[in-house]
Amino acid sequence: MKCPHCSGRTAVGLDTHSGGFTSEESPVKECGACGLVWRIKMEKGAAKLDIIKQVI
Numbered sequence: 001m002k003c004p005h006c007s008g009r010t011a012v013g014l015d016t017h018s019g020g021f022t023s024e025e026s027p028v029k030e031c032g033a034c035g036l037v038w039r040i041k042m043e044k045g046a047a048k049l050d051i052i053k054q055v056i
């Protein structure tokens, strides 16, 4: 998946194993180019961007 901030394609999944992901939340992704951390949440059937660590 492309980074929503810089459109970089080097995003990696963060394998946290800490929160117990549900089917409604995708694993956290981190962009290798700009450092943005985000995930996609499903809300009422629509994908919603959830920025966890914003970059300047």
Ligand SMILES: [Zn+2]
Pocket: 003, 004, 005, 006, 007, 008, 031, 032, 033, 034, 035, 036
């Ligand atoms: Zn990025």
